[in-house]
Amino acid sequence: MRDWFKPHRIMLIAVAAGLVLWAALSMRWDWIPRYWQLGVEGIWRTLWLMALSVLIGFAMAVPLGLAQAAGPRVLAVPARWFCTVIRGTPLLLQIWLIYFGLGSLFPQYPWIRTSELWPYLRQAWPYALMALSLSYAGYEGEVMRGAFKSVPHGQLEAARAYGLSRWTVLRRIWLPQALARALPTLGGETILQLKATPLVATITVIEIYAVAGRVRQDTFIIYEPLLLLAVIYMAIAGIITLGFRWLERRYTPGLG
Amino acid sequence: MKKLLLSAAALAMMVGTAQAETVRIGVAAEPYPPFSAPDAAGNWVGWEIEIIDAVCAAAELDCELTPTAWDGIIPSLVSGRIDVIMSSMSITEDRLQTIDFSDPYYNTPTVIVGQRSMEMDASPEGLAGMVIGVQVSTIHQAYAQTYFAAGSELRTYQTQDEANQDLASGRIDATQADSLALADFLGTDAGACCEVKGTVAADESILGLGVGAGVRKGDDELREALNQGIAAILADGTYDEITARYFEMSIYGN
Amino acid sequence: MDWVYQWWPGLEASVTLLSLEPPGWGGNLLRGAVNSVIIAVGAFCLGCVIGIFGALGKLSGGPVTRDLMAVYTTVVRAVPELILILILYYAGTDLLNQALRAFGYRPIEISGLAAGIGVLGVVQGAYATEVLRGAIQAVPLGQIEAARAYGMTRFQTFRRVTFPAMLPLALPGLSNLWLIATKDTALLAIVGFSELTLETRQAAGSTRAYFTFFLAAGALYLIMTLLSGRVFGWIETRFWRGQAGARS
Numbered sequence: 099m100r101d102w103f104k105p106h107r108i109m110l111i112a113v114a115a116g117l118v119l120w121a122a123l124s125m126r127w128d129w130i131p132r133y134w135q136l137g138v139e140g141i142w143r144t145l146w147l148m149a150l151s152v153l154i155g156f157a158m159a160v161p162l163g164l165a166q167a168a169g170p171r172v173l174a175v176p177a178r179w180f181c182t183v184i185r186g187t188p189l190l191l192q193i194w195l196i197y198f199g200l201g202s203l204f205p206q207y208p209w210i211r212t213s214e215l216w217p218y219l220r221q222a223w224p225y226a227l228m229a230l231s232l233s234y235a236g237y238e239g240e241v242m243r244g245a246f247k248s249v250p251h252g253q254l255e256a257a258r259a260y261g262l263s264r265w266t267v268l269r270r271i272w273l274p275q276a277l278a279r280a281l282p283t284l285g286g287e288t289i290l291q292l293k294a295t296p297l298v299a300t301i302t303v304i305e306i307y308a309v310a311g312r313v314r315q316d317t318f319i320i321y322e323p324l325l326l327l328a329v330i331y332m333a334i335a336g337i338i339t340l341g342f343r344w345l346e347r348r349y350t351p352g353l354g
Numbered sequence: 355m356k357k358l359l360l361s362a363a364a365l366a367m368m369v370g371t372a373q374a375e376t377v378r379i380g381v382a383a384e385p386y387p388p389f390s391a392p393d394a395a396g397n398w399v400g401w402e403i404e405i406i407d408a409v410c411a412a413a414e415l416d417c418e419l420t421p422t423a424w425d426g427i428i429p430s431l432v433s434g435r436i437d438v439i440m441s442s443m444s445i446t447e448d449r450l451q452t453i454d455f456s457d458p459y460y461n462t463p464t465v466i467v468g469q470r471s472m473e474m475d476a477s478p479e480g481l482a483g484m485v486i487g488v489q490v491s492t493i494h495q496a497y498a499q500t501y502f503a504a505g506s507e508l509r510t511y512q513t514q515d516e517a518n519q520d521l522a523s524g525r526i527d528a529t530q531a532d533s534l535a536l537a538d539f540l541g542t543d544a545g546a547c548c549e550v551k552g553t554v555a556a557d558e559s560i561l562g563l564g565v566g567a568g569v570r571k572g573d574d575e576l577r578e579a580l581n582q583g584i585a586a587i588l589a590d591g592t593y594d595e596i597t598a599r600y601f602e603m604s605i606y607g608n
Numbered sequence: 609m610d611w612v613y614q615w616w617p618g619l620e621a622s623v624t625l626l627s628l629e630p631p632g633w634g635g636n637l638l639r640g641a642v643n644s645v646i647i648a649v650g651a652f653c654l655g656c657v658i659g660i661f662g663a664l665g666k667l668s669g670g671p672v673t674r675d676l677m678a679v680y681t682t683v684v685r686a687v688p689e690l691i692l693i694l695i696l697y698y699a700g701t702d703l704l705n706q707a708l709r710a711f712g713y714r715p716i717e718i719s720g721l722a723a724g725i726g727v728l729g730v731v732q733g734a735y736a737t738e739v740l741r742g743a744i745q746a747v748p749l750g751q752i753e754a755a756r757a758y759g760m761t762r763f764q765t766f767r768r769v770t771f772p773a774m775l776p777l778a779l780p781g782l783s784n785l786w787l788i789a790t791k792d793t794a795l796l797a798i799v800g801f802s803e804l805t806l807e808t809r810q811a812a813g814s815t816r817a818y819f820t821f822f823l824a825a826g827a828l829y830l831i832m833t834l835l836s837g838r839v840f841g842w843i844e845t846r847f848w849r850g851q852a853g854a855r856s
Contacts (some may be wrong), residue, residue, distance in 0.1 A: 106671045186833035187826045188794035195822040198516065200820040201523040205547065211524055212580045220485070220525045222509070292630055293688040300798070302487075307690065311425065312510075315491045318452045320429045324695050328687045333734070335686035360746035385813045393812050394631045396639060420720075423800030424697065433702040435718075509829035522816075544816050 125322050133313050140306035141330065143223075144295050147305060148228055151227055155234025156284075160273070162235060163242025177239065184236025186271040190297050193229040197222065226298035234291055238280075241287065245280035246272065278350045285342030291334050306330060355402040376418045379406055380436035383421040388538045388600050389442050396470035401600040406440050407460060407606055408592045409567075415582030417493045425491045425512070429454060431568060437576065442532070444562030456570050456580040458482075458564030461607025462495065466535045467521070468528035468551045476530075476552030481506045487517035497560045502530075522547050530554065534601065564607060572582065580582045622820040625811075633811040633821070641828050644793040647724050647803060652789045654729025657780070659736025664766075677737065684734030691794055692757050696727040697799050700837030724796050724803075732789055739781030743774040776847040783840035790832055804828060 102111075162181065165173040184192070204210055210219065233340050249272055257267045296307035304312075310323040381398065385391035389402040395513045398419055410417035415565075422430045427443075430436050431453060466476040466486075482505035488495045490510045498508055509526055511517040517529045518536075522544040528551065529536070539545045567584075568586045569577050587593045588606070597604055613620040628634040662680070665673045684692065701718050708716065718726075747770055755765040797806035808825040812818045 104671070107675065110672065110675055151607040182834075183826075183830060186830040188791040188805065188829060189855065190794045190797065191808070191826055191829065193820060194809070195819070195826065198519060198812070199822050201520060201525060202816065204525075205544065255614040289686065293686075296688045296690045297795075300512055302511060307688070308510075311490065315425065315495070318448070319426060320432070322699055324691055328683075328691055328695070331688055331691070332683065332686045368649075383806060383810070385810055391814055392636070394633045394636065394811075396636050419803060421800055423798060426694075426799055429698045433698055434705060435701060503643070511613070513809075513813060519813075519816065519818065542816070 104167075121325070125325075126250065126319055127322060128322070129313055129317050130321065130326075133309065136304075136312070137306065139307035140304060141334075143303065144292075144305040144307075145192055145334070147223070147226060147230060147298065147303070148288075148292050151230035152233055152288055154227070154231040155291075156238055157240030158231065158235035159242050162239030163244075163246050163276075164268075167237070167246035168241040173330050176344050181236050181239045181243075185240065188228070189233050189294050190300070192233060193226065193297055193301060196229045196232075197225040200225070222298075222302045226301060226303045230291065230294060230298070232288070233294065237287060237290075240286070241280050241283050243277065245276040248279055249275045280345050281342070281350055285339060288338055288342070292331065292335060365407040371534050372499060375416070377410070377415045378420040378477060379410075379417050380420050380422045380427050380430060380439045380441060380581075381406075382427065382441045384424055385515055385568065386442060386513075386535060388534065401596060402442060404596045404599075405587070405593070408587045408596060409440075409459075409580060409583035411583075412586035412592070413579045414428060415579060415583070424489075427491075428568070430437045431570060434570075437573075438580065440567045442535075443566050443568055443581045445564060445566045446493060446496075446562040447559055448496075449562075449568070452571070453568045454573065455566035455568055455575055456577050457584055458566045458607075459584050460605045461564030463533050463553045463607050464497070464561055465533045465536060465553050466528050466530050466551045467540065467548050469521070469524070469547060470549050472527055474528060474551050478505055481528060484527040485525070487511055487520055487529045489514045489517060492531075493561050494532075496556065497554065498501055498530055500560060501554075502555075517545070531598065534605065622817065625815055625817050626824055633807075633815065634824075636807045636811060637804065637821070637824060637828065638741050640802060640804035641832070643801075644790065644803040644805075645720075645832065647721065647728065647793045647796065647801075648786070648789040650721075650725035651728035651732050651792075652786050654725060654737045655732025655785065655789070656740075658729065658733025660742045662733060662737030663740035663744055666737065667744060672769055681734040681737050684731055689731055689792055690798060693799060696730060697723055700726065713845055720801050724793075724799075726799050728789060728792055728796075731792065732785060735785055735788070736782070739785060740774070740778055743778035743781065744770060746777045747773045762813055776844065779840065779844045779847060783836070783844075784841070786836055787833060788827070790836065794829075 101336050102108075107327070138147070162177045165177040166181075210216060253271055253275075254267055258264075262270075295305055299305060299308035299311065307327060310327040313323040314320065356537065370460075381390050381402070386400075386402075388400055390398055390400040393399050403419070406417065406419070420436050422491070424435060424441070427439055427441060428449070431439050439453075443449070443574045445458060449455070466473050466474070466481070467486075472484070474484060478501050481502055483505045486498055487504055488498045488511070490512060495508075495510060502508065502551075509520070511520070514529075514531050514535060517526065517531070518539045520526045521529050524547075533550075533553070536550070540548065540550070567580050569580070593606070624632055626632055626634045626637075628638070648736055662677050666677045669677070701723060704718070706713070706714070751773060752765060755769045760768070793803050794805040796803055797809065800806065804825055808821045812821040815821075
């Protein structure tokens with residue numbers, strides 16, 4: 099804490115506070131009362147899209163990593179291809195391919211409109227969630243592959259020598275250590291997932307970036323909504339970082 | 355030798371002064387047939403592109419087409435990245451507070467196009483409970499948000515094209531846009547799904563007074579030049595000649 | 609080939625759409641791909657230059673420089689690239705021209721290409737700062753001490769000892785950064801810059817063959833990625849020659 103009171107820090111903080119004050123007084127913020135409710139809805143949508151896609155993506159990433167680290171070739175090769183394709187193409191293209199590409203197939207199969215899934219196929223968020231989850235799974239599959247491979251093989255051999263079943267070895271020795279090793283990287287990747295969420299605004303999902311876009315179009319103000327948006331994202335990223343740091347302290351005390 | 359150099363210098367100066375400063379005309383980077391769309395060779399074609407060429411020739415301006423993202427086209431004009439917006443942008447009071455417009459060069463009605471299988475008309479009651487798609491940053495979005503948002507669900511798309519695509523897929527029930535752009539869509543295979551359901555009630559404050567060329571506030575010299583160009587092509591028949599190639603009747607809309 | 613077309617209806621139509629000459633849109637897509645590569649190369653190089661200055665600033669600059677660099681890297685790594693691109697694209701040229709006008713010069717025109725490279729380069733610079741800082745810190749201290757003992761100035765030490773030793777250590781991070789650069793060019797489609805993703809969207813919008821064109825664009829990006837992986841692998845092998853220390 100003492101670091102914050104060094105003279106150069108105090109001067110920089112004063113300059114920053116001055117900038118914020120100048121921005122607050124001289125820029126136009128009269129649009130906030132009209133749009134803050136829409137903004138809160140947008141932040142909520144950003145948060146749950148990010149959280150849910152991280153959970154689903156991670157659930158897919160563990161088997162993908164395991165298949166590449168220890169699986170038979172018939173599983174490892176498709177997993178490798180999946181991760182390569184996801185990591186080799188832009189997320190924006192993947193989102194558009196899933197939303198508009200699948201959408202362009204609907205007219206050819208008229209029975210889709212009468213099926214049970216139609217209310218979900220009509221809306222945009224299932225496609226956004228699917229694209230974000232697949233993207234996270236692709237990147238984390240690669241991370242988990244490295245994590246599984248980095249657990250010392252001797253531990254696994256010793257466990258098998260003790261007669262533990264393969265499933266027990268995975269559950270009690272391999273997976274927990276792989277997770278602990280992957281945790282620092284996962285924090286960074288989750289922030290990257292947060293930064294990927296604005297792209298779904300291009301397929302009509304109204305998250306916080308789309309709300310800022312709406313404010314910009316209604317009021318013709320160019321910079322202020324974008325600046326506030328940047329501050330909001332920085333705040334969310336800060337919370338995520340703190341959360342992961344707490345997780346690391348709790349679950350990886352002795353790994354070094 | 356000296357004479358040669360002197361005359362070369364004089365020629366260079368004449369060429370230099372005769373060359374007008376390039377006027378960058380901003381058009382939307384997203385296709386908007388039949389007004390402006392890229393073709394397979396990468397050139398821009400369409401009614402509006404030909405009108406731009408004709409107006410520039412009549413006003414003796416050296417124009418350069420600059421595709422810009424539609425939802426950033428006004429900031430691009432204001433920040434000086436482009437000099438004119440000629441991209442089917444309607445003249446509305448809101449926009450007049452930020453930029454100036456030339457005289458209008460076309461004006462067409464706004465219609466609702468919806469699924470053939472569904473009953474609806476172009477009023478808030480007729481569209482209650484439906485999902486309507488509109489393009490962002492357009493008068494149609496503003497109109498739909500004012501009149502239809504209470505009773506229907508609105509979805510905003512980056513381009514009218516994508517809204518048409520979702521209409522064909524069945525994800526949205528109706529879309530509101532310019533009648534000619536939608537007529538072009540209805541003529542395609544994908545457009546067989548849908549039909550025109552009606553013209554929306556007029557509201558000049560939102561729908562505007564026709565389509566004009568946008569210029570920066572205070573750029574009167576360019577605005578006058580464009581007005582002269584537009585008047586010239588209306589007078590000498592170039593406008594009608596270009597329009598006849600794309601549409602069946604005049605779209606000047608006076 | 610006709611039997612393939614008969615067995616898979618629709619393939620012939622797709623192949624016609626993708627052909628290189630009009631009425632096929634393949635030529636447009638390739639032009640967009642070339643633009644994407646140009647922007648990615650420009651942004652990557654600019655990012656590396658910013659990264660070297662940033663890393664040196666963080667390691668041997670004064671406390672103020674270090675804090676400013678920390679602010680720069682934190683902001684760029686926390687704010688989505690899309691928003692940074694929008695802010696820098698519109699604000700960047702605006703501020704530059706206002707500053708030029710204030711000093712009495714004529715405002716300059718910044719082409720879309722230069723603006724795209726500048727914006728992505730600034731974003732890449734923050735990540736490059738971290739990568740290069742880590743690489744410089746990983747150079748064995750003994751080599752630098754030996755160089756100083758020989759009487760080399762700081763600049764000579766950097767040019768002859770630190771920089772060559774740091775390069776192979778930085779390569780994995782830099783190759784990752786290159787891949788990020790090629791994929792971030794897709795975001796410029798949102799500001800209307802004519803690279804591969806925008807050309808794909810235009811082609812798909814005009815012909816309604818969304819699936820075909822997005823798959824084709826995906827294939828082009830994948831080829832770029834796989835080729836880059838090969839090239840970086842070759843560079844890594846070449847740079848590790850003559851370097852002490854175990855390869856990880």
